[in-house]
Amino acid sequence: MEFIGPAIILGTIFFGTVSIIKAFSEHFLRKKMIDNNALDEKTINALKLDNNPHTALKWGMVAFFGGIGLILLEFIPHAYDSPLPFGVEAVMISLGFLVYYFMVKKQSKLV
Structure with missing residues (x-):
């Protein structure tokens, strides 16, 4: 049971890093799609969070x-x-x- 603290910290750091990278990549993808005028109804539904x-x-x-x-x-x-x-x-x-x-x-x- 002594390993649970470092495991929780490592998991939190990993999850936080993945979440930040995912948020930035989704933002840049949406921005690029909007700049390229690739907006039809299907694309707009895909852009919803x-x-x-x-x-x-x-x-x-x-x-x-x-x-x-x-x-x-x-x-x-x-x-x-x-x-x-x-x-x-x-x-x-x-x-x-x-x-x-x-x-x-x-x-x-x-x-």
Whole structure:
């Protein structure tokens, strides 16, 4: 368990670097497409940042259930080197994704 701190830091640096490079490359691609007048309806739809209106709901549900998993770990006794916390957290995050999926599926049936 002593390696988790450096692993989190390395993962954060990697994810941050990839996100910055992706944002710059998408910006320059969009700028180049606009400058070259390559704008038809299909291209305009491709330039939109997010076509899914439920993105905030998805990540809210995942964060909510992830938090519930961390709260549960306070009350479940486990050994220091046990894989139980990872399993509980993975199950709770997966449950968050499933709840999100069924909420969106139910809402799309209503519309």
